[in-house]
Amino acid sequence: MSLVAGSYERFIWGFKLKTLKHSQETLTLTPLFTFPSHISPIRSVAVSGSAAASGGADDTIKIYDLSTTSEIGSLNDHSATVTALSFFTPPSLSFPRNLISASDDGAVCIYDADPFVHLKTVHAHKKGVNDLSVHPSGKLALTVGRDSCLAMLNLVRGRRSFFCRLGKEASIVKFDLAGDKFFMVMDEKVSVHESEDAKLVFEMDNQKRVLCAAPGTVSFL
Template identity: 60%
Template sequence: MSLVAGSYEKFIWGLTLKPQSQSLTPLFSYPSHLSSIKTVAVSGSVVASGGDDDTIHLYDLSAASSLGSLHQHSASVTALSFYAPPNLPFPRNLVSADAAGSLAIFDADGFVHLTTLSVHRNAAINDLALHPSGERALTVARDNCLAVVNLVRGRRNCCLRLDKEATLVKFNASGDHFFMAAKEKVSVHQTEDARILFELECSKPVLCAAPARNGLLYTGGEDKSITAWDIKTGKVAYCLEDAHTSRVKGIVVLTDTDGATGDDDPYLVASGSSDGSIRVWDVRMVAREKPLAEYNTRSRLTCLAGTSLRFRRQKPQDGSKSKIVKRQRLEDGKKGDDETKEG
């Protein structure tokens, strides 16, 4: 499988995990943005990154090459998400959010811009989540609102006022539940009516979360740990304490395939931290102090995304030549010490 991370130092990192050899091998490191990278997303072999330079950059993991950039936003790109139908190994759409409260929708075939929606008026969107059906999206913003967006009709359905500003929103794999994080609290909601089922109390602010197919929700943040919550009971299943030496900025749950199911899946969880390290954990051995694999980027990481263990190259599509910048080979990172900072 592959992992992709973004950093304050404008670099994007691509790595491949080989569980058999228990190693993380760098694919590329590339200074793709003019400012810090705020978000990354992966679907199949396609990667997207968004930054404070108001730009989305696109990459092909299978060829370690750049696909160009998108410039539809006029503010920092704060969140990205691909929609890929379950039967396809490549994405159908890319949805992006920005600090001006707008949502942009792209056709992943050629990355044609379809529309831009004003979802939160003059309020930065903190996060977005796409329903597994691809028909709706949830966004949370600095206006203390949760917005429901109809992606089929291209309009905002409603906006719900929250008690506190939520910084994260995620759907579970089936789409019947969603999660929101606000400071130290994570709320579990029923998608049908947004009813709160549980409130999970963390010791420090939550900065990232990732749902698993086996009914667990992984959270990380200021406490430097990775906590697995059972969303059926609202209780802690287990915790990887002090997983990093600094705050955890990204968590990825890894599966054998994109559609893996079963109580034993997943057993690999990846985490990225502002200390610069990317670590992969075998959660079947929670008592084990050391990670299964580790790589130090020597950068202050801001976000992490990943694709499935069985990497599947994106299928070529007829007439899908990109109208964006010409493909460019990514150079291996050769950063000097003056361009990097230890976490």
């Protein structure tokens, strides 16, 4: 398993997560690479198999090959800070099929990942995109933005298929592992919805603002 991290100091780090030989329960991080990749702070990263990507405030996406621990190219189709990145990798493949990116001007770019070719730009929001999530099928994606709206994108046709106002800005949106449900984070609140019609299933209030969240393998809903 690989771990990639970016910083406001423009540096990106790559690590390999391994189990120690004498203990299958103990994990260790082995450094793979460290170098200044962007000319501005790194705002987003994504990893799938041997491919990794980072997005920065320099409006650029950098692509990396983890098998050779090297940077292999740049994508320059955004005109604002790249705020979110997500790969889509079919279960039958070891390398991603698509890369989806979003930026601070509300745009979402769709790329073919083999090779990395820009396919379409969709203007999903009137303000910056905070987060995006690709459905396990790879056919659609959800985005939330600073315009306090939720958008659904048809990745096959390359267009926005659904748009609604939330009443409050959401910072995180994620599908669950099966794609049947998705959840959003709004400050201290986490809401879970049906993917088919966005029907509210469950809400949870936290004592402090939620900064990060991820779907788990066990569901209690």
